[in-house]
Amino acid sequence: MNLWKEFIKGWWKENPVFVMVLGTCPTLAVTNSVRNAIGMIAAVAFVLLGSSIIVSLIRKMVPNQVRIATFIVVIATFVTMADRYLAAYYPDLSRALGPYVPLIVVNCIILGRQEAFASKHGVLESIMDALGMSIGFGIALILMSTVREILGSGTWLGMKVLGHWFIPWQVMILPAGAFFVFGFLVWGFNAVNKAFKG
């Protein structure tokens, strides 16, 4: 039961992106199409899961003073693996994501989960936490990229969803559109959470 709670808290109540406003760089940068967003979600989920497992396994061996440096090296190792894998098997996706794959190293969601959760809990709970947070991150990125791709190019995952009458809103693919969509989604999440609480 406890494990289930660790698993679902990241989906909505503690959604890393909309509620905690962490990991904003990739959320804004790679959501111009659903395809890029899916690539980013997969990479982040892999890194988060891998480093959570390692960090929770070694949590008793790492001296407190050097823990942040240790976490960063563990994370960077997994990011390098993800980056090389994407470059070898999905070169066009790797080019589209550009520097944002290596930048997963400094994604606050990942370091934040190691510091706040994996370094204090057992392997099983850390796996559940990592999976839940990845799903929360995924929900956020899919939402963002769906809005941006449909309004910005009239397609979803490359499929045409809006007819010829639709004139794409160019601004949605541009950086400005990312900020607008993100701002409104944060607003929506806060409003819904407040309505349910009150």
Added chain:
Amino acid sequence: MELLVIFISALLINNFVLHYFLGICPFIGVSNRLDSAISMGLAVTFVMSIAASASWLIYYLLLVPYHLEFLEIVSFILVIASLVQVVEMFIKKTSPPLYQALGIYLPLITTNCAILGVALLMVLKKYNFIESLVFSVGAGLGFALAIVIMAGIREELEFADVPETLKGAGITLIVAGILALAFMGFSGLV
């Protein structure tokens, strides 16, 4: 001339915050007061130019000759983390007033993706040493410019009637969107 183009483009056209979306966390977190925004902007510019030079030297003098390019990510992040520590100790020792002003922002900078972003982009764009230095200073000042403008706007927003649930991150992001639109006007510059 080439250097000027790199500088202007990093400063205004491809502004790190409003175009590359790097350094959004401090951009949202530290932009509620003008004086702290100025300190943060200066601290980032300072660390960014040192970090870019150090990363350039490590990449081209150590990693490339020994074919260790795959260690790029690990070595850059370690360079940045240790550099921030050294800079912090150095400033604390040599210039207490400067430490007073920048001190609390320095540890935050380690996880600022703009710093690592500069190092990665400079490798991606194949800049030489001087170009990397100019690029990093331009990028740092661009970050400072964006965060200072944002802090100025947010100080005025204090007096505006913003809906309760939109306060904080929400309204900051929407204002950033409007700023990004305004900065698009610079794209004809080069």
